[in-house]
Amino acid sequence: MPTRTEPDAGPSAHPDVWQVDYQRIAAAIRWIDEHRQHQPRLADVAAAQHLSPGHLQRTFSRFAGTSPSRFLRWLSAAAARDLLRQQATVLDATHAAGVSSAGRLHDLFVTLDGVTPGELGRGGDGLTIRHAVHPTPLGLAAVAVTDRGVLSLAFHDEADAAVAGARASDDLAATWPNAQRRHDAEATRAVADHLVGALGGASRDRPLTAMVVGTNLQLKVWEALLSLPPGSVTTYGEVAAAAGRPDAVRAVASAVGRNPVATLIPCHRVLRATGELGGYRWGTTRKRMLLAREAARTEA
Numbered sequence: 001m002p003t004r005t006e007p008d009a010g011p012s013a014h015p016d017v018w019q020v021d022y023q024r025i026a027a028a029i030r031w032i033d034e035h036r037q038h039q040p041r042l043a044d045v046a047a048a049q050h051l052s053p054g055h056l057q058r059t060f061s062r063f064a065g066t067s068p069s070r071f072l073r074w075l076s077a078a079a080a081r082d083l084l085r086q087q088a089t090v091l092d093a094t095h096a097a098g099v100s101s102a103g104r105l106h107d108l109f110v111t112l113d114g115v116t117p118g119e120l121g122r123g124g125d126g127l128t129i130r131h132a133v134h135p136t137p138l139g140l141a142a143v144a145v146t147d148r149g150v151l152s153l154a155f156h157d158e159a160d161a162a163v164a165g166a167r168a169s170d171d172l173a174a175t176w177p178n179a180q181r182r183h184d185a186e187a188t189r190a191v192a193d194h195l196v197g198a199l200g201g202a203s204r205d206r207p208l209t210a211m212v213v214g215t216n217l218q219l220k221v222w223e224a225l226l227s228l229p230p231g232s233v234t235t236y237g238e239v240a241a242a243a244g245r246p247d248a249v250r251a252v253a254s255a256v257g258r259n260p261v262a263t264l265i266p267c268h269r270v271l272r273a274t275g276e277l278g279g280y281r282w283g284t285t286r287k288r289m290l291l292a293r294e295a296a297r298t299e300a
Helices: 015-034 042-048 053-064 068-074 077-086 090-096 117-121 161-175 185-199 216-226 236-242 249-257 284-299
Strands: 110-114 128-136 139-146 149-156 180-183 208-212
Touching: 015 042, 015 053, 015 068, 015 128, 015 139, 015 284, 042 053, 042 068, 053 068, 053 284, 068 284, 110 216, 128 149, 128 161, 128 185, 139 161, 139 185, 149 161, 149 185, 161 180, 208 216, 216 236, 216 249, 236 249
Parallel strands: 110 208, 128 180, 149 208
Antiparallel strands: 128 139, 139 149
C-alpha cells in the first residue's frame, strides 16, 4: 500500500485534522511498543502506518516530543528502572526542603483549592462552569473552569470534537447537576494554551489554580505530586510516604488515578516499583508520550 504524504498539521489547523494526526501517532506508539524487541527502523514504523518516513518523523516529533528512534530507546524497561534509581529520593528531598508543604508550585505553577463538602452536596448550586474541548498534542482535551480555577482537564479518545464535548458535558451534569453550565471556548482556551505550551517546554509565569474535589488523603497525594520536577519519576510507595500514609499504598494509588486535572497534577510520573508504567486514567499511550517528552527535554 502506498504511503501517505499529507502536509503536517499544527495547532492552528482544524481540530479534526489535528486529532487525526494524534490518532496516527498514538497508533505508531502502540506499534513500536508491540515490536520493540525487534528494534524496528523508522521506515518499518512508517510503512506500518502507511505514511512516508519524513512525514512520520515530523509528526511524531511534534506529538511525542521526541523522534521515533529515541522513543524506542526510552520504551525499554531498563530505561524506566534507571530513571527510578536516579530519582528514588526526589520526593524525600523535596519535602525535606519544605517546598510542597504549603502547596508549592511545580513546573506548571499549579495550586489546589479544595471544594467544600457543602458545595459538592448542593450539586454546584450557584456555581457557573464554563467548558469546551480543545485539540492538544495528547488528543482532544475537555476543559472546565470556574471563577475559582480549573475544575477538570480530561482527555478523550473520540475522533470527533463534538462527540467528545457532548460526553464531557454529560460528565459535568452528573457531578454538578445544579450548576450553570455554559459552553465557552474562549474561557477555557487559556488552560488549553497553557497545556500546549508546557508540553513544548515553555515556562509559565502566571499560576493556575485547580478547584479540585477530593478527600483529605487525595488532596495530600495531589500536593505531593505537585512537588515532582519535570523529568523525574516516583513510585506509589514513595507517594504514600510523602502523603503521610505509608501503610495505605492501595488507597494512594486510587487517589493518583482520580486526579481530576490531567498533567496539571503530574500523576503520569508515578511508576510501579519494578519500573513498569502501571495504569493511567487517560491511557498508557499518553503516559508514555508525557514521560518521553520530559525525558527528552531533560537529556537535551
